[in-house]
Amino acid sequence: MRPKILLVEDDASLVELISYNLEKEGFDVIRTDDGEEALVLAQEDKPDLVILDWMIANLSGIEVCRRLRRAPLTANLPIVMLTARAEEADRIRGLETGADDYVTKPFSPRELVARVRAVLRRLRPALSGGNLDYAGISMDTSAHKVTRDGSTVSLGPTEFRLLRHFLEHPGRVFSREQLLDAVWGRDVYVEQRTVDVHIRRLRKAVNAADNGTELPDVIRTVRSAGYALDAAPLPA
Amino acid sequence: MRPKILLVEDDASLVELISYNLEKEGFDVIRTDDGEEALVLAQEDKPDLVILDWMIANLSGIEVCRRLRRAPLTANLPIVMLTARAEEADRIRGLETGADDYVTKPFSPRELVARVRAVLRRLRPALSGGNLDYAGISMDTSAHKVTRDGSTVSLGPTEFRLLRHFLEHPGRVFSREQLLDAVWGRDVYVEQRTVDVHIRRLRKAVNAADNGTELPDVIRTVRSAGYALDAAPLPA
DNA sequence: CAATTTCGCTACATTTTTGTGACAAAGGCC
DNA sequence: GGCCTTTGTCACAAAAATGTAGCGAAATTG
Numbered sequence: 063m064r065p066k067i068l069l070v071e072d073d074a075s076l077v078e079l080i081s082y083n084l085e086k087e088g089f090d091v092i093r094t095d096d097g098e099e100a101l102v103l104a105q106e107d108k109p110d111l112v113i114l115d116w117m118i119a120n121l122s123g124i125e126v127c128r129r130l131r132r133a134p135l136t137a138n139l140p141i142v143m144l145t146a147r148a149e150e151a152d153r154i155r156g157l158e159t160g161a162d163d164y165v166t167k168p169f170s171p172r173e174l175v176a177r178v179r180a181v182l183r184r185l186r187p188a189l190s191g192g193n194l195d196y197a198g199i200s201m202d203t204s205a206h207k208v209t210r211d212g213s214t215v216s217l218g219p220t221e222f223r224l225l226r227h228f229l230e231h232p233g234r235v236f237s238r239e240q241l242l243d244a245v246w247g248r249d250v251y252v253e254q255r256t257v258d259v260h261i262r263r264l265r266k267a268v269n270a271a272d273n274g275t276e277l278p279d280v281i282r283t284v285r286s287a288g289y290a291l292d293a294a295p296l297p298a
Numbered sequence: 299m300r301p302k303i304l305l306v307e308d309d310a311s312l313v314e315l316i317s318y319n320l321e322k323e324g325f326d327v328i329r330t331d332d333g334e335e336a337l338v339l340a341q342e343d344k345p346d347l348v349i350l351d352w353m354i355a356n357l358s359g360i361e362v363c364r365r366l367r368r369a370p371l372t373a374n375l376p377i378v379m380l381t382a383r384a385e386e387a388d389r390i391r392g393l394e395t396g397a398d399d400y401v402t403k404p405f406s407p408r409e410l411v412a413r414v415r416a417v418l419r420r421l422r423p424a425l426s427g428g429n430l431d432y433a434g435i436s437m438d439t440s441a442h443k444v445t446r447d448g449s450t451v452s453l454g455p456t457e458f459r460l461l462r463h464f465l466e467h468p469g470r471v472f473s474r475e476q477l478l479d480a481v482w483g484r485d486v487y488v489e490q491r492t493v494d495v496h497i498r499r500l501r502k503a504v505n506a507a508d509n510g511t512e513l514p515d516v517i518r519t520v521r522s523a524g525y526a527l528d529a530a531p532l533p534a
Numbered sequence: 535c536a537a538t539t540t541c542g543c544t545a546c547a548t549t550t551t552t553g554t555g556a557c558a559a560a561g562g563c564c
Numbered sequence: 565g566g567c568c569t570t571t572g573t574c575a576c577a578a579a580a581a582t583g584t585a586g587c588g589a590a591a592t593t594g
Contacts, residue, residue, distance in 0.1 A: 087475070170487075176479055206471045206520045218581055219522040219551095255541090256583055262543065263581095285540065285591065454570055492572055494552065521551065521580065 064247055065182060066090045068109035070100040070126065071144065072118050080113065083171035084178070090247060097126045104130055104139060111182055113174075116145040140181045142174075194229035197280045197293040199268065201229055213272035220245065221264045228281075228291035237288040261289055301418060302326045304345035306336040306362065307380065308353075316349065316410060323411050333362045340366055340375060347418055349410075352381040376417045378410075399483070416480075430465040433516045433529040435504065437465055449508035456481065457500045464517075464527035473524040497525055 067084055071077050072095035081091045092107055094100050097118050104112060114126060127141055143164045163181050165174050194201040199215075201208045208215040208225065217225060223245045227236070236244070238254040246252060261281060269277045282292045303320055307313050308331035317327045328343055330336050340348060350362055363377055379400040398417045401410055430437040435451075437444045439462065444451040453461060459481045463472070472480070474490040482488060497517060505513045518528045 172475060172479070175475070202469075204471065205469045205526060206523055207469075220582075252583065253585095255585090258541065259543085259583075265542095283541070456571075488572060489574095491552090491574090495554085495572075498553065498555095519552070 064088055064090045064244075065110040066092065066107065067178065068092045068094070068100065068103055068107065068112045070094055070097070070112065070118055071115045072096075073115070076115075079171060080174065083175055087175050089178070097122070100126050101129055109139070111140040111142065111178060113142045113144060113178070116143060142177060142181055144169075194226065196229050196232040197291060199225070199229065199280065199291075201226060208268075210268055210271070210277065215267050217264070217267050220260055221267060224260055224264055225268070225291075228289075232291055233293065235282075235284045235288050235290040240288065257289075300324055300326045301346040302328065302343065303414065304328045304330070304336065304339055304343065304348045306330055306333070306348065307351045308332075309351070312351075319411055320414070325414070336362050337365055345375070347376040347378065347414060349378045349380060349414070352379060378413060378417055416483075430462065432465050432468040433527060435461070435465065435516065435527075437462060444504075446504055446507070446513065451503050453500070453503050456496055457503060460496055460500055461504070461527075464525075468527055469529065471518075471520045471524050471526040476524065493525075 065088075067089045069077060069080055069084075069091050071080065071093070077093055077095070081093065084091050092103055092109060094103055095118060100112070100114070100118075103109070112130065116122070116124065118126070127143070130139055130141065145164060145166055163177050165177055194203065198211045199208065200210075203226065206222065208217060208222070224241065227241070227244050238257040241257050242250070242252065242254065265279060265281050268281070269279055271277055280291055280293075282290045284290060301324075303325045305313060305316055305320075305327050307316065307329070313329055313331070317329065320327050328339055328345060330339055336348070336350070339345070348366065352360065363379070366375055366377065376398045378398065381400055399413050401413055430439060434447045435444065436446075442458065444453060444458070444461065460477065463477065463480050474493040477493050478486070478488065478490065497519075501515060501517050504517070505515055507513055516527055516529075518526045520526060
């Protein structure tokens with residue numbers, strides 16, 4: 063699932079630059095240039111991280127930061143501050159308000175992306191690391207490797223993301239639409255039936271053992287609802 | 299032996315913050331707030347790395363940097379510059395005077411430590427571990443020598459660093475972006491495809507035995523994700 | 535059981551991503 | 565200065581992945 067980032071910035075060209083690079087790197091970006099709106103979006107859209115410019119309209123960045131920290135829902139939301147002031151005093155004040163990292167303007171897109179990744183890795187390990195195990199399937203996300211009862215499973219990029227999404231929400235049923243949102247991205251337009259094809263490819267890969275034998279299907283089709291990854295298929 | 303770091307900084311609270319964090323992370327810290335004294339300490343205490351603030355009393359950081367580079371004993375001493383000016387021009391000037399990396403204020407202690415480690419790893423391989431072994435490859439970091447199942451492997455500088463990075467994180471997949479950051483450095487701007495070319499050069503060198511025979515490829519391409527060094531290639 | 539919806543599967547054209555050789559610029563060495 | 569190594573980039577070839585259409589099977593409905 064693509065991490066979602068709330069970008070609070072009022073310089074249009076910066077918004078453009080940052081969004082472009084973040085999206086290219088696999089993040090979904092929600093934008094606003096208004097402090098009050100940022101607070102609302104942080105509550106409602108549940109982003110995984112907030113990039114916050116120090117100086118924005120309606121509320122200062124630092125105030126937004128404080129309020130985010132006070133609200134229970136967003137108290138632990140990772141925050142990266144964007145600032146033009148490099149002075150030490152600001153750094154301290156910033157830390158006291160609870161930002162998790164800082165990026166000083168001017169910055170390179172790559173640096174920002176790297177910082178965002180670093181903060182997410184530190185605060186949201188589930189998003190970027192570790193192993194996922196379920197239904198005899200084991201996925202090493204950092205090595206990009208998957209095994210099923212020992213035999214290695216080889217997957218294409220999309221199948222990998224699809225399977226990861228299922229492993230992150232074991233047993234749960236997802237509609238094609240939800241899968242498109244989660245695996246393909248919010249603003250990608252593809253046919254819903256495309257999901258079927260990838261489900262088939264995933265099934266094919268996951269249900270085949272190294273020695274060529276067929277394993278029981280772990281993906282359950284829920285007619286007129288979607289698909290789910292199941293631990294134990296019902297005995298017939 | 300704990301690496302020794304000379305910290306040249308005149309902001310007392312910063313000295314405190316930095317020293318605390320470096321020592322916590324396994325470094326010994328020598329402090330001074332005076333440029334002239336820094337030169338003396340650099341000669342006499344033989345630190346492994348210098349952290350140098352741009353603006354310090356008695357001599358500017360940039361001048362200290364130049365003089366360190368001129369003295370034979372300290373010509374190759376790794377230097378990390380601390381600066382409040384984030385402008386690109388300053389970065390360039392700093393690099394031209396011979397600093398190996400720079401950190402822009404405000405920075406988080408974690409970031410500084412990470413940079414220090416990165417610079418040491420890049421310039422003082424001996425400090426960060428002796429031999430690395432994985433997947434039949436053996437790297438003597440201090441002698442700068444690599445063997446694959448006995449046969450010697452000859453690598454250019456960049457390929458060496460690339461391989462070392464893989465050996466330090468065996469099995470893990472790195473994106474081109476991550477590799478650029480880790481192997482080339484944070485502030486070097488090269489095309490991402492350049493990584494491909496160096497991967498190819500590395501493959502060529504590592505997969506060729508002394509007698510001219512081809513060995514199995516140890517570098518795994520992970521489509522749309524990056525590359526990894528793998529122990530066990532595909533069983534045919 | 536017939537009508538209708540939903541799904542599995544295959545084939546295929548397109549797009550994306552990676553491999554590879556060549557080349558010129560930069561830097562080190564003598 | 566010449567000579568050699570290393571480096572980054574490009575252009576093109578090769579390979580892999582992707583999205584869609586289409587057809588028939590299976591489930592659902594009534």
